[in-house]
Amino acid sequence: MRLSTLRLSASLLALTTVMAASMAASGTATARPGAPAAGRDRSGTVWSTEWAAPVQRPSSGFEKNWAESGFAERTAQTLRQVVRVTGGGTAARIRLSNRYGTAPLRIAGATIARTAHGASVHGASLRPLTFEHRRSVEIPAGGETVSDAAPLRVAARQPVTVTLYFDRPTGPATFHAQAYARSFRADGDHRADRAGTPFTETTHSWYYLSDVEVTGGPRHPGTVVAFGDSITDGFGSTYDADHRWPDLLAERLAAAGTPRPVLNSGIGGNLLLHDSAWYGDRAGARFRRDVLDKPGVRSVILLEGLNDIGFSEVDLPTYKPNPQVSAEEVIAGYRELIALAHARGIKVIGGTILPFKGAEYHTPRSEAKRAAINEWIRTSGAFDAVVDFAEVMAAPSDPLRLNPAYDSGDFKHPNDAGYRRMAEAVDLATL
Numbered sequence: 001m002r003l004s005t006l007r008l009s010a011s012l013l014a015l016t017t018v019m020a021a022s023m024a025a026s027g028t029a030t031a032r033p034g035a036p037a038a039g040r041d042r043s044g045t046v047w048s049t050e051w052a053a054p055v056q057r058p059s060s061g062f063e064k065n066w067a068e069s070g071f072a073e074r075t076a077q078t079l080r081q082v083v084r085v086t087g088g089g090t091a092a093r094i095r096l097s098n099r100y101g102t103a104p105l106r107i108a109g110a111t112i113a114r115t116a117h118g119a120s121v122h123g124a125s126l127r128p129l130t131f132e133h134r135r136s137v138e139i140p141a142g143g144e145t146v147s148d149a150a151p152l153r154v155a156a157r158q159p160v161t162v163t164l165y166f167d168r169p170t171g172p173a174t175f176h177a178q179a180y181a182r183s184f185r186a187d188g189d190h191r192a193d194r195a196g197t198p199f200t201e202t203t204h205s206w207y208y209l210s211d212v213e214v215t216g217g218p219r220h221p222g223t224v225v226a227f228g229d230s231i232t233d234g235f236g237s238t239y240d241a242d243h244r245w246p247d248l249l250a251e252r253l254a255a256a257g258t259p260r261p262v263l264n265s266g267i268g269g270n271l272l273l274h275d276s277a278w279y280g281d282r283a284g285a286r287f288r289r290d291v292l293d294k295p296g297v298r299s300v301i302l303l304e305g306l307n308d309i310g311f312s313e314v315d316l317p318t319y320k321p322n323p324q325v326s327a328e329e330v331i332a333g334y335r336e337l338i339a340l341a342h343a344r345g346i347k348v349i350g351g352t353i354l355p356f357k358g359a360e361y362h363t364p365r366s367e368a369k370r371a372a373i374n375e376w377i378r379t380s381g382a383f384d385a386v387v388d389f390a391e392v393m394a395a396p397s398d399p400l401r402l403n404p405a406y407d408s409g410d411f412k413h414p415n416d417a418g419y420r421r422m423a424e425a426v427d428l429a430t431l
Contacts, residue, residue, distance in 0.1 A: 222298025232266025236408025
């Protein structure tokens with residue numbers, strides 16, 4: 001361990017010493033392939049997932065990331081990730097996923113803290129994380145693990161920083177490709193670093209971290225999950241600003257006096273009907289873990305299908321697979337998800353597909369499919385409620401085109417103002 005790491009504040013050192021006393025000397029726990037689900041744990045503590053990100057296979061994506069190379073290839077490394085929880089509490093824990101790993105993943109140590117700025121944290125809030133009271137954990141290939149509770153008072157819609165230390169090569173990393181937030185990397189062990197200065201490398205992806213769970217907060221009427229593709233993921237929004245429409249929906253709920261968790265289960269490029277090496281498992285394959293297995297989910301807002309009808313109009317490596325998909329097949333995909341949700345007593349709100357005239361895969365054929373699908377969403381009665389994103393986001397002079405005031409520049413993804421308009425379009429009473 002480097003000397004700089006040992007220069008902890010007296011309060012942090014005392015806390016670490018107390019917690020370390022209850023750990024095994026070797027400090028390594030082994031996670032089971034199927035770690036306990038969130039919710040009420042063995043002690044009876046009720047946990048609420050207050051942030052989540054769907055995990056994906058390692059891939060290069062549109063932007064440089066660390067997923068394919070992984071971490072600690074040549075030297076030990078520390079990864080620091082910043083996420084914003086939607087609800088507060090008095091203790092926190094994290095869930096880590098090695099779903100797409102090909103070998104066991106060793107986490108040599110971890111901490112959690114309230115974020116200050118960038119890679120820096122509020123030092124007094126820095127807490128070591130343990131796993132079954134041990135400082136390190138090994139997660140089997142395909143498995144996940146959950147940390148022990150760490151005493152951390154966190155407010156609603158406050159950013160927290162999760163730091164992971166790797167002392168041996170990880171191999172390719174299970175990750176979430178498009179975070180629209182910076183993650184930070186440093187050589188050596190910097191779990192306890194407060195200033196963030198050693199973290200000189202950045203990407204815009206999240207790695208291994210799938211959930212942040214909180215306990216000790218106020219009760220709420222149930223979790224909302226936004227399930228979709230890049231428009232839900234936040235493509236086109238300002239980096240590090242939390243201006244995705246699910247973020248802004250959480251703010252609306254709080255402002256209305258009905259705060260509750262809003263989880264973002266969007267994956268850029270995701271498809272209803274086909275798995276993709278770049279864009280995640282198909283919606284039906286990931287719906288259980290990304291929606292149904294989250295504790296206390298009451299409603300899900302479904303906005304998928306644009307890529308299914310659009311990818312078939314172009315032939316580019318990034319848009320594989322790209323088979324022809326009919327409107328009827330997309331509708332069948334919706335029906336599958338609705339049935340899965342209703343079997344768990346979860347309401348499903350259908351979002352109409354946004355206009356995309358001018359985008360690279362807009363053709364008369366793809367437009368006809370969008371029109372047929374949106375008509376079915378509005379009129380079939382299959383959904384418990386409908387939010388007509390297409391109507392509120394359309395250009396006044398051309399309903400097939402995204403309103404220029406809401407366009408990030410590619411004719412299909414909203415900008416910050418557009419995402420705010422989408423959040424405003426949701427009838428809170430339907431949730």
